[in-house]
Amino acid sequence: MSGNFFIDITFWVVSFLIILGSFYVVTARNIFRGAIGLSFVFICVAIIFFLLNAEFLGVVQILVYVGAVSVLIAFAVMFIKDVVDGSKYSKYRLLSAFLCSFLFFVLIFISQVTEWNSMDSIENEDALAGLEGFYFEESESGSILIKKAEVLSDGVNKGVFINSTLSIGSSLISNFLIPLQVIGFILISALIGSLTIIRQRRKQ
Amino acid sequence: MPSTQPVTVNLGPQHPSTHGVFRMRVTFDGEEIVDVEPVFGYLHRGSEKLAEERTYTQVLTLTDRMDYVSSMLNNQSYILAVEKLANVEPSPRGVWLRMIASELQRIASHLVATGFLIQDLGALGTPLIYSMRQREYILDLFEMLCGARITNSYLRPGGVYMDAPEEFWPALDKVLLDVPHAFDELEELLSANEIIKSRTIGVSILSPESMVNASITGPMLRAGGVDWDLRHRNPYDFYDQINFHRPLHNSSDNFARFWVRIQEARESVKIIRQCIDKIEPGPVRPSFDEVPRLLRPPPGDVYSAIEGSKGELGFYLVSDGGIAPYRCHVRASSLINLTLLREMLIGELFNDLFVSFGSIDLNMGEVDR
Amino acid sequence: MDMIVENNIFRFIYCNLVNTNESCSDFGNFLGILPLGFEWLAFLISGFLLCFIYINGILGAVILSIWGERRLYGRFQNRSGPNRWGPMGVFTSTADAIKVMFKEDVVPVDADKFLFNLAPVLMVFPVFMVFSVIPVGIGTFVVDLNVGLLFILAVTSLSGLAVVIASWASGNRISIFSGLRAVAVLISYEIPMALSLVGVLMLSGTLSLNGIVEAQKIPFILLQPLGFVVFFLASLAEINRTPFDLTEAESELGAGYLNDYSSMKFGIFFLAEFAATIGASAVIATVFLAGWKGPEILPSHIWFGIKLILVLGLIVWVRMSWPRMRIDQILHLAWKGLFELTLINIIVTTIMISIKPDPSVNEMWIMAIINWVICIFSLIIVSKFLNRSVKDNFSNLKNTTPYPVGTEKIKSSFINKKEMVN
Amino acid sequence: MTLDSLLILSAAVFCIGLYGILSKTNIVSTIMSIELMFNGIIIAAVSFSRFTPSALLMNNSFDVSSFALNTALSGHVFGVFIISIAAAESALALALVFVMFNKKSSVDIVDFNELKG
Structure with a gap:
């Protein structure tokens, strides 16, 4: 279980960095530094996506968010004056902090209380093979059937979570x-x- | 346009492409130039003041250092002024030799100007090195003539310092054969390259009226279609015995300036060939009995100008009868051609700033003196 | 795990450390230093060693490429180039690196110090990440991502951020000019760069670079000439090379965003620039020149190296011969020229694939000829369209009437002799 | 790495972004906070798609077609949509920032109170 162990450690470290970075973005007085912190958060979120087997989404996140959006924001920051301590608080700072932490706890409570469907409850072996393992595709009278592959061969596709790009494209x-x-x-x-x-x- | 605030940037004096130490305070609106304030004087060496403490022959070495890429022409202009002031009758062979030398210097200067245009346009030195290579051959010729390559001090009142050695003439023939090829190469580079054409044509246009009003001279003026060449209008030395064209262009943009320079250098080759035909053996300068080393011109003042590589290059000398000029003033063509810099640059983009600046073909040594 | 085990270097190190039965037994005898149960340690060590080898290989390649580029510049410019330090001057770049390291590290007073120090790091790490997905030989890569090509596009866009940070943090107006230009150019050229690869993706059906190399029965430069032209120009723009080197235009901005950097920070930027050049050449060699494929007289790594050096030489050639373009021309080229060319390419490729979904090699050659004809025609049309504003100004030169100034010769000789009044 | 921890992360990023919007007056900071909220939402979408199967796949009697498998990636697809919307939104918002800055030479939302009744 070495793989899972490393993934867990990476996840906790990266989540910590994300929350730290987000706090920096909303509290920094220097807007340009805030923008750079934001791009750091974006990169960390992309790492989370990679950990979740969403390579395509992670790459798009870097391409669009870091490569375009945060560069645009940094570009915009250069046009405004008083960058160094331009980001000021409004008078509702404490109220909004209270509201947001309240909302945060409500969200956590709801997510803990709700019973989500679990991957473990899938009993169809073909479905599991299609999701995470190796599978054949058999077309049969208009619908495509997924069969689990016992032996590795050329015609085998990887699961939708392992190779998500193809499936995202076809579902798009x-x-x-x-x-x-x-x-x-x-x-x-x-x-x-x-x-x-x-x-x-x-x-x- | 209110949407952006202008930004003032200081360019120079230490900047890679100000052709020396020149400073500009440029105000940009985005990438567009809205104001230029030139600041010069960083290379001021007081040449004009120093000239008052030196004898007429010693002043010659100061003129070399003014426009150090065309020192032969500076020498010529100064020597012509001294000859007029002291009533010296030059010997014919000396005059032909200094015409050859000065036309060679004009070719060298135009080579440098054209090479630096493409350098300013952003090419990484290859065209510059190609034109510099050709210039080296010309400097070798100068080395044969007087032992120096850049600061020549070759000319003397009444002629030149010494006659050309035997091996000079075949070497000159070889250079004259090579130079047109080099200019073919440069012209092809200039007029066949899409990027150079699209970046220079129609950029920094000056009207002939404004150029005449600002007393701009030289290739810059001829690129605007004004047929003004002192070699033709006011022939000094033996230019009245020589046939040559004065290449003109009418668009007065950056491209035209460099096109005119290239054509002019070709004409120089023809002039040198005619000089070689007409030169005859004889003394290269009057003897020291006729023209002593220590000249004492009669009191008076004189202004004499030649067509330098950058425009009208004139010397104004005042004599009080002593061994040194009472006052020496230079009409520096680079400085006067700079007067329309602001008009040239306003409305252009940042990328074209130094291209237009370089198309004036100025030399900081001459501007600040 | 199965993705990584295909990797030859990784497998060699891993199996020498831990000789497990599943992945090592069918490839010969290995040492197996560590006992079984320490797979995680072997996994860590071999991953670390692989990255170590890769990064040092890239650094060595950069040092060599700087030397080679300078030698080439010398040949292009009729001079010898560096030849003093080592045989044929091979160690010149090493000497330069040592010199750069011992320079004084200056941080400007106005600089935002944290960001100023962060920018070189941000500049250099995407460049190394590009190399991680490129197969430099059969089974020689760090990782074979199934989104490899998109990953390269994403990671190279990070360098734009680094340029912006560097230019802002320097607290220097000229640097900010450079940063603004960099943003405009990078964002504009990312679009044609990505679109030019769509044809390749349609032909190969995969985003993985290994898959793209294997899909090339004939090199894609033959089937995708337009894609190659656009991708080549766009990658020149992305790595700030002439004719798109607005960001570091020496003759205008000095060194652009590098103006205030000195010592090893400058060295890192310099290294990143050259490494990016090699990276761009490697991507072009992989995607358009069939990567490590070639006749089996030479090993696959050598084929890749030859192709890499060819593309690198082409980039150097372009850099040596062309002047820089103006910013408006560069943006016009991206939006009015290259963008249309990529659309033409995509349409043509789509039609061809829909006619022949699975072509044989002979049919591919016919497709290649058609593609080249279309490529040349569309290039001519687009360049005519782009050049409408640029006219030769020789047309009315013949009937020039001189400006009426000084039509008569000067008669007086300007000499004015008089007694001096003391 | 479980669904719960990912949801907590998502909620945290979302709430921090909301706090940024409510407490800051600078409009660029507000835009950055909006981007943070988007990111929180994408994390939630992707983790739902990774850890919870769709009803189609839960149904044992149903033939597992590629259609059903693609529904497993709805979260990813929504992530792509959100990212593209965010890109458009930020471009538009920054254009607005330029306009506002030209109008009042300020980017403080407190200064833009002309609409109040």
Whole structure:
């Protein structure tokens, strides 16, 4: 169980770093340092994704969040003045701290009380093979059947959690096709919208 | 545009591409230049004041150090002024020799200017080294003539210091064969490269009117279509016996300036060939009986100008009858060509700042003197 | 575990430490120093050793590549290049490294000291991470991620953050200029860079670099010429090489964001830059030139090295010959030129795959010819489109009328002799 | 690494982000806090998809098709959606920051109180 042990240790260390980094982001007076702390949190979250076998999501997290969003924020910080101690508290600081910690405990309580479905309760062996092990795909009268593979051979696929990229891709264009299109429209309208906002100022 | 605040940046005096020690306080709006304030004087050595303490021949060595990439031309301008002031009649062979030397220097200077354009555009030294290699051959010729490569002090009142050695003439022929090829190479580099063309054409345009008003001279003026060349308008030495074209361009942008320089260097090769044809044996300078080492010109003042590699290069000398000039003033072409720097740069991008600056082809030694 | 066991170096070290039956028995005899039950220790040690070997290999390659690049510069520029220290000057870079280490480490007064020191680290670690997924030979890699190509794109985008931090933390306006330019260029060029790889992904069907190498029956440069051109230019922009070296434009910004760095911090930036160049060449060699594949007269590592050096030489050649582009031209090229080219590439590849889902080698050659024709035509069209604004200004040169100044010759000779008044 | 610990982490990041939004007046800090909240949500989505099976897979009598397997990755897909939305949101928000800064040369939300009745 050496693998699990290392994964657990990494998880606890990284979670600690995430919470520490998040606190730094919301308390730092220097906005630029806050932005850098934010990108640190993003990287740590990507590590959590890697630990959860979500390689694709982890890589996208680094690509989009660290490579684009936090660089954009750092870029924006350069344009505003009073960066070094520009991040001030409002007068509701204590109230919001109380509210947020209350919400935090409520969330923990709910998550502990709720009985979540567990992976252990799956009894279908083919499903387990499809999720984490090796499996065959057999197409049979319109639906695809998953069979557990006993011997390793070329036609064997890895489980959806081990090789998630393929499955994410296929579900994006089958189950989630319409949300995908909507996301595309949102991205384009955001692009055009932000350009329009900037250009309107330029004319004046 | 209110959306961004202008940023003022200090560029220089220690900056890799200010062609010396030059300082500019540039105000940017984003990447666009909105204001330029040139600050110079970091290389001021008081040459004009020092000239008042030296004899007329010794002042020659100061002129070498002014524009150190075209010292032969500085020498020529100064010597012409002294000859006019002291009524010296030069000997013909000396004049032909100094014409050859000064045209060679013009080629060398234009090679440096063109090489540094491509360097300023961001090429990593390869074009610069190619043009510098060609310049080396010309400097070798100077070494044969006078023993020095850069600070020559070759000319004397009435001619030159000494005659060219035997091996000079075949070497000169070889260089004259090579130089047009080098310029073909450079011109191809300049006018066939998409990046260079798109970065220089239409950048930093100056109108001929403004250039004439600012008394800008030299290749910069001729790139704007003004046909003004002192070798043609006011022939000094034996330039009236020589046929040459004056290349003109009409767009007055960075590309035109360098195109004009390259064509001009080609014309220089033709001028040198004509000089070689016309040169005849004889003394290279009058004897010391006619022109003594210690000149004492009669009181008076004189202004004499030549067409230098960067524009009109003039010397104003005042004599009080003594062995040293009472006052020596230089009309430095680099300094006067700098006057329109602000007009050239405003509205351009940061990337083009040093390209436009380099297209003036200035030399800090001459600007600050 | 099964992913890592395919790795030859790792397996060699691991099996020499612990000789377990499952993964080691069918590959010959191993020492087995540690007793069974210490697999976790062997796992740690062999992982550490693997990374150690890799990082030192990269550092050695960087030192060698700096030397080789300088020698090449020398040849391009008609001079000898470094030749004093060691045979043919091999140790010049070593001497440089030692010199850099002993320089004084200056931190500017205005600098944000923590971030100023953090930036070199952030700059260098993504570069090493790029190498971790690249197979440099059969079974020679650190890890074979199933999202390898995307991982490379993600990790290289980190260097943009490092540049921003470095430029901001220096507290220097010229550095901030450099940082702003870097952000604009990096964010713009990430898009064509990622899109140019889509054709490769469609052909190979996998994101893993090992899978991409194995999928190349003929090198993808033949099947994806447009993708290659766009990826090459975009990676030049990502590693700040000429003609896209706006960030460190010596003739304008001095050294850009490196202005205030000295000593080993500067050395680390320098190292990261050259390592990034090697990394980009390695990615191009793997994705477009079939990586370690080649005729079996030479070992796979040698083939990879040859291809790497070829691409590196191409980058050096470009750097030596081309001047820098202006910032607006660079951004126009990304958005108006390369972006369209990638879309053309994707459409063409999609059509071809839908016609021939599983082509044989001969059919691939036909596809390659069609692709090259399309590539050349689209490049010509796009370059014409981009160059509409640039016109030759020789057209009206013949009928130039000189500006009417000084049309008559100067008659007086400027000489004015008079008595001096003392 | 269990579902419980991941949910606690997610809730913590979410609540810290909420605290940042409520307590800070600088708009850039607010945007950064929003990004933190997004991240907390993605952690929750991915961990649910990793540790809880969908009802389709729980059903033993159902044929395990690849459709059913893909539903196991809904959390990942939602993570991708959230990330893209966050990218669009941050671009738009930063454009707004520029505009606000030009208008009042300040990025403090306290200064933008023109809408109050």
